[in-house]
Amino acid sequence: MLTCPAPIQSAAPVHPGWLRVTHWLNALAVVIMVTSGWRVYNASPLFGFSFPDTITLGGWLGGALQWHFAGMWLLAINGCIYLACNLASRRFQRKFFPLSMKSLVADMWAALHGRLAHADPRHYNSVQRLAYLVIMVDLIVLVMSGLVLWKSVQFPMLRELLGGYETARRVHFFAMSLAVGFVAVHVLMVALVPRTLLTMIRGR
Numbered sequence: 001m002l003t004c005p006a007p008i009q010s011a012a013p014v015h016p017g018w019l020r021v022t023h024w025l026n027a028l029a030v031v032i033m034v035t036s037g038w039r040v041y042n043a044s045p046l047f048g049f050s051f052p053d054t055i056t057l058g059g060w061l062g063g064a065l066q067w068h069f070a071g072m073w074l075l076a077i078n079g080c081i082y083l084a085c086n087l088a089s090r091r092f093q094r095k096f097f098p099l100s101m102k103s104l105v106a107d108m109w110a111a112l113h114g115r116l117a118h119a120d121p122r123h124y125n126s127v128q129r130l131a132y133l134v135i136m137v138d139l140i141v142l143v144m145s146g147l148v149l150w151k152s153v154q155f156p157m158l159r160e161l162l163g164g165y166e167t168a169r170r171v172h173f174f175a176m177s178l179a180v181g182f183v184a185v186h187v188l189m190v191a192l193v194p195r196t197l198l199t200m201i202r203g204r
């Protein structure tokens with residue numbers, strides 16, 4: 001059984017087991033959610049374009065909704081486990097903080113000049129910290145706006161907080177776009193430093 005770890009000791013893996021499992025389940029859930037969501041979008045496009053059917057999941061609206069709801073449970077439950085384990089083990093504070101504007105600007109400058117070091121896989125640079133925090137908030141916004149679209153009557157406060165049903169639809173779409181943009185850059189960065197992929201698979 002997976003348990004939340006004690007604070008890291010030197011012999012501890014870079015990424016504990018629970019983190020690797022939740023990360024890959026999250027990646028699977030996001031792929032299911034995005035590709036089935038595109039199919040749902042195609043049934044009633046919000047903007048003047050549709051997604052090519054070949055890159056969507058579900059085959060038709062009913063099938064896509066089934067995938068979308070199944071993926072939603074995986075995304076939400078797995079996300080809660082990830083957040084709970086991070087908070088309980090204090091890993092959250094260690095890995096993503098401190099985060100200052102000064103260090104962010106310095107790391108961005110170094111990245112733009114191809115000088116951003118990634119020598120120590122235990123340590124996320126400020127750009128990574130911000131990107132990972134942004135995607136966590138973005139996924140929470142995606143789930144919240146999705147709840148409004150799914151059960152608009154049952155979540156009236158959430159609906160009003162998001163500016164009503166129609167605005168929630170737009171929020172959901174733009175949050176999805178941000179997540180897709182994040183994944184594209186994230187996978188590109190991983191491809192540039194393949195050692196990080198091994199660490200996320202093996203733990204060290």
Ligand code: HEM
Nearest residue numbers: 023026027030095121132135179183186187190196197200
């Ligand atoms: C096939 C797709 C993916 C690959 C190959 C991948 C790979 C990785 C790797 C290698 C790391 C560790 C980075 C490092 O040590 O520098 C990482 C961390 C992370 N990834 Fe992914 N990832 C993928 C998909 C996703 C998706 C879809 C999301 C969310 C939308 C995501 C969110 C994150 C987050 C938040 C972290 C930091 C986790 C933590 O330390 O708590 N990844 N990923």
